[in-house]
Amino acid sequence: MFDFTKYDALIQDLTLIESEVAAIVEKLRVSTEREQELEIQLAKAKQENAVLLKRINELEHQLENSRIKSVNEYFGSLNTKEKEVLKQKIQNLITRIEYHLSS
Numbered sequence: 001m002f003d004f005t006k007y008d009a010l011i012q013d014l015t016l017i018e019s020e021v022a023a024i025v026e027k028l029r030v031s032t033e034r035e036q037e038l039e040i041q042l043a044k045a046k047q048e049n050a051v052l053l054k055r056i057n058e059l060e061h062q063l064e065n066s067r068i069k070s071v072n073e074y075f076g077s078l079n080t081k082e083k084e085v086l087k088q089k090i091q092n093l094i095t096r097i098e099y100h101l102s103s
Helices: 004-076 080-102
Strands: none
């Protein structure tokens, strides 16, 4: 006659495999959802990064313009004689610094 124990063992093995496949499918679904969430977060972070980089560039440009403006305002207000005197004082300081460094 038929040996039902072999069939029962086979059915149990198939049931076990089926439950393991279901668990793997569920893990894949969860992983896929998490990956999509992370991709959305990454896209948002990239957008924020682009906005912040643009803002940094604007601020650096403003800072450079402010520096140029302040230099032009200070040195632009000097007449030719004052500029020459200032150049001479700077040259004297450089000479003194070089003398002290070489000692």
